[in-house]
Amino acid sequence: MITLLTYPKAFGEFSASPFCTKAGYLLQMSGFEWQREDTLDPRKFKYAKLPAIRVDGEVICDSDNIRAFLESKGADFDAALNGDDRASARAFSRMAEEHMYFHQALDRWGNEDVWPIIQQEYFSMIPKLVRGFVTGKMRKVFLQGMHVQGLGRFTPEERLARLEHDLQAIAGRLENRKFLFGDTPCSADASIAAILGGMRASPAPTPQSKRIIGDAVLMRYVDAMQQTVKLP
Numbered sequence: 057m058i059t060l061l062t063y064p065k066a067f068g069e070f071s072a073s074p075f076c077t078k079a080g081y082l083l084q085m086s087g088f089e090w091q092r093e094d095t096l097d098p099r100k101f102k103y104a105k106l107p108a109i110r111v112d113g114e115v116i117c118d119s120d121n122i123r124a125f126l127e128s129k130g131a132d133f134d135a136a137l138n139g140d141d142r143a144s145a146r147a148f149s150r151m152a153e154e155h156m157y158f159h160q161a162l163d164r165w166g167n168e169d170v171w172p173i174i175q176q177e178y179f180s181m182i183p184k185l186v187r188g189f190v191t192g193k194m195r196k197v198f199l200q201g202m203h204v205q206g207l208g209r210f211t212p213e214e215r216l217a218r219l220e221h222d223l224q225a226i227a228g229r230l231e232n233r234k235f236l237f238g239d240t241p242c243s244a245d246a247s248i249a250a251i252l253g254g255m256r257a258s259p260a261p262t263p264q265s266k267r268i269i270g271d272a273v274l275m276r277y278v279d280a281m282q283q284t285v286k287l288p
């Protein structure tokens with residue numbers, strides 16, 4: 057039995073972290089038996105991040121490593137794809153995880169309406185008396201990281217304009233398809249649908265969440281993924 061170590065459910069999503077949701081999708085798509093175990097503290101894990109899986113006493117951290125492990129055990133998430141599409145699927149996953157994810161994270165940690173909500177939701181395990189101080193420091197470190205990454209230097213309007221190109225690339229693939237590369241979900245859908253699901257599940261409305269919720273194609277796609285790959 058594989059155990060997925062994940063942040064808990066949040067705002068109607070499988071997890072507060074789209075990487076945990078992605079890992080959940082991959083596990084479910086693999087057909088292997090698995091269960092979830094929720095934790096709020098990533099510090100004891102190799103990269104001090106989640107998700108991770110525990111299997112036969114071994115802990116494997118990072119959703120890409122989880123994917124590689126599942127593939128080493130026989131899962132092939134892109135079995136229906138030809139060589140070109142397999143390459144494109146990999147690029148779509150990277151777009152989701154190395155670009156869109158930071159838009160979503162900034163929309164939570166950087167937005168003054170959303171931040172107070174996630175401060176309570178994500179960090180309820182920190183005693184109330186010191187929560188504001190501790191999480192304020194964490195937020196500062198996060199925003200410094202986003203400044204180094206680059207997106208943190210843009211205004212919300214500039215960020216949305218940049219994200220728009222990704223959303224149009226996704227919508228373009230979905231014009232004649234239920235999922236990004238056909239009628240069944242593949243590896244790229246695990247990443248892209250997890251991020252889009254997180255974006256639309258913002259606990260307070262933002263221009264980004266409104267953009268996703270107002271897009272019938274993207275909404276239908278995330279719904280289709282959630283209905284096809286049902287997560288616990």
Ligand SMILES: N[C@@H](CCC(=O)N[C@@H](CS)C(=O)NCC(=O)O)C(=O)O
Nearest residue numbers: 073074075098105106107118119120
């Ligand atoms: N590359 C990692 C990214 C995972 C990740 O960024 N997890 C975030 C939550 S979305 C995390 O645990 N962050 C904790 C921290 O930075 O302290 C993966 O694919 O699993």
